[in-house]
Amino acid sequence: xxxxxxxxEKGDELLSFENSVGKDDSLRLTVQGKAVQYSGDAxxxxxxxxxxxxxxxxxxxxxxxxxxxxxxxxxxLSDGDKIDFLYFMGGGTCSI
Amino acid sequence: MFDLTEEEILRYSRHIILSEVGGAGxxxxxxxxxxxxxxxxxxxxxxxxxxxxxxxxxxxIEDDVVDVTxxxxxxxxxxxxxxxxxxxxxxxSMKQINPHIEVDVYHERLTKDNIFSLLENYDIVVxxxxxxxxxxxxxxxxxxxxxxxxxxxILRFMGLVMSISGGETACYRCVYEEPPPPGTVPSCAEAGxxxxxxxxxxxxxxxxxxxxxxxxxxxxxNRLLQFDAEALHFHELNAKRNPKCPVCGENPTITxxxxxxxTCETQAPDSST
Numbered sequence: 001x002x003x004x005x006x007x008x009e010k011g012d013e014l015l016s017f018e019n020s021v022g023k024d025d026s027l028r029l030t031v032q033g034k035a036v037q038y039s040g041d042a043x044x045x046x047x048x049x050x051x052x053x054x055x056x057x058x059x060x061x062x063x064x065x066x067x068x069x070x071x072x073x074x075x076x077l078s079d080g081d082k083i084d085f086l087y088f089m090g091g092g093t094c095s096i
Numbered sequence: 097m098f099d100l101t102e103e104e105i106l107r108y109s110r111h112i113i114l115s116e117v118g119g120a121g122x123x124x125x126x127x128x129x130x131x132x133x134x135x136x137x138x139x140x141x142x143x144x145x146x147x148x149x150x151x152x153x154x155x156x157i158e159d160d161v162v163d164v165t166x167x168x169x170x171x172x173x174x175x176x177x178x179x180x181x182x183x184x185x186x187x188x189s190m191k192q193i194n195p196h197i198e199v200d201v202y203h204e205r206l207t208k209d210n211i212f213s214l215l216e217n218y219d220i221v222v223x224x225x226x227x228x229x230x231x232x233x234x235x236x237x238x239x240x241x242x243x244x245x246x247x248x249x250i251l252r253f254m255g256l257v258m259s260i261s262g263g264e265t266a267c268y269r270c271v272y273e274e275p276p277p278p279g280t281v282p283s284c285a286e287a288g289x290x291x292x293x294x295x296x297x298x299x300x301x302x303x304x305x306x307x308x309x310x311x312x313x314x315x316x317x318n319r320l321l322q323f324d325a326e327a328l329h330f331h332e333l334n335a336k337r338n339p340k341c342p343v344c345g346e347n348p349t350i351t352x353x354x355x356x357x358x359t360c361e362t363q364a365p366d367s368s369t
Contacts, residue, residue: 032322033331057251057281059272061333069277084333086271087322088281089249089256090228 030082038077045072047083059086098123104196108150121310126152126196128309131218133157133206133234135182137294138224138248138301140172145302147190147197151309154190155218157202158182169291206230208353211237220244220308222301228275229356235260235268236353239344244308246316248301252287255297255323258335259304259316263344266318270338270345275356293325 026039031051040050044060044067060067061084067075077083098119100108104126111117111125128151132139135158146154162170162177162185170182177185183201190199200217204210206225211233215221221243223234231249238245238260245260247268260267300321307313322331343350 032324032329066273084331086320086333087251087254087256088228088272088276089251089254090226090231090281 027077027079027081029077029080032084042077043073044075044077044083047077048072048085053085057087059088060084061086100126104150107194107196111149116312117310121312122150124309124311125150125306128220129153129155129218130220130222130305130309131155131157131214132222132224133230134224134226135170135172135186136160136166136224136226137169137250137289137291138298139186139222140170141295141298142222142224142248142302142305143186143190144172144193145299146305147194147199149302149306150194150196151305152196153198153200153218155200155202155214156183156186157204157206157214158186159203159205169289169294171295206233208233208237208355211353212241215241215243218243220246220305222246222305223248224298224301228281231268232275233353233355236343236350238262239267239269240353246301246304246308248297250289250294250297251281253290253293253325255293255300255325257297257300257304257316257321257323258319259308261315261317264317266335266337267341267344269343269350270341271320271335273338273342290325293323296323296325 026037029036029038040046063082108122111122132142135156161181162173164178172189173185181203183203187199187201225231239262242262247258249256318336320333320335339346
């Protein structure tokens with residue numbers, strides 16, 4: 001991982017995914033600054049997809065450290081993790 | 097004594113009445129030199145607001161011509177400007193808003209061969225480009241020449257802004273070390289862009305420039321601001337300098353400008369550079 005020392009500001013809103021209702025194994029995460037209860041598969045790609053995000057569009061930081069893209073499926077999320085999506089936005093007509 | 101005419105004092109009175117700006121701040125704006133790269137979705141609001149604000153010397157570089165599909169967001173251009181080089185269309189709009197400013201037009205693409213000479217004439221650079229190769233080129237050049245840079249990007253319903261003081265604060269590569277993998281990030285042409293999102297992000301960029309020039313407030317240094325129009329949510333990330341950053345880190349590996357291949361499919365850097 002590349003240590004960038006970045007972190008998100010803690011949000012105070014609690015959002016819940018529908019599929020997390022009634023499950024005991026859900027994780028409490030801070031995603032994009034908002035508190036989230038998450039009970040999907042505990043890897044980054046699953047988290048992205050559960051939020052309707054295309055995992056190709058973004059870099060991801062967990063607790064301030066940038067993940068390598070190939071680790072999206074290997075890193076297991078833990079309770080309390082702070083996850084930020086760093087979207088690539090090139091704009092215009094011929095982005096890569 | 098300020099070098100402002102009576103007409104200018106009247107025109108900028110809503111600036112001057114701000115105690116944080118005042119006549120001294122307006123004079124700084126008049127004396128400022130800003131280069132805006134791109135006269136598109138982001139460049140449009142940036143150029144319009146900098147011109148209106150009385151930034152005395154504005155450069156705009158862009159090699160494209162106005163297309164009818166630009167007009168949904170590129171508000172510096174009009175329907176009658178279709179097929180006209182964007183730099184001329186933009187310059188005309190700026191002069192109509194404010195005849196007191198000077199506009200340098202560069203109807204060309206920004207490259208590793210012209211960027212350093214261009215930067216010599218400007219103190220602040222605004223990134224309103226449409227591609228990653230130029231985005232990284234601007235970042236690297238501003239780090240090497242210790243220029244101030246206001247980064248901006250847009251896609252679909254999202255935007256980002258980040259201010260950089262080259263060599264002093266976190267740069268774009270500190271956060272996005274390398275361009276995205278080939279073919280992974282769609283362009284606005286492919287993925288779409290809500291026109292007003294360009295206005296939000298470009299206006300934030302213009303605000304940052306005006307703050308930098310006047311010294312008002314705190315620039316968005318070492319921070320990255322993401323804008324999500326769908327949720328109407330701003331998300332700010334702290335982004336301190338990365339010691340391993342390839343261009344501004346402790347042992348930089350990029351010591352000369354790199355021009356990544358400019359194509360929608362190819363990502364490899366041009367090794368001849």
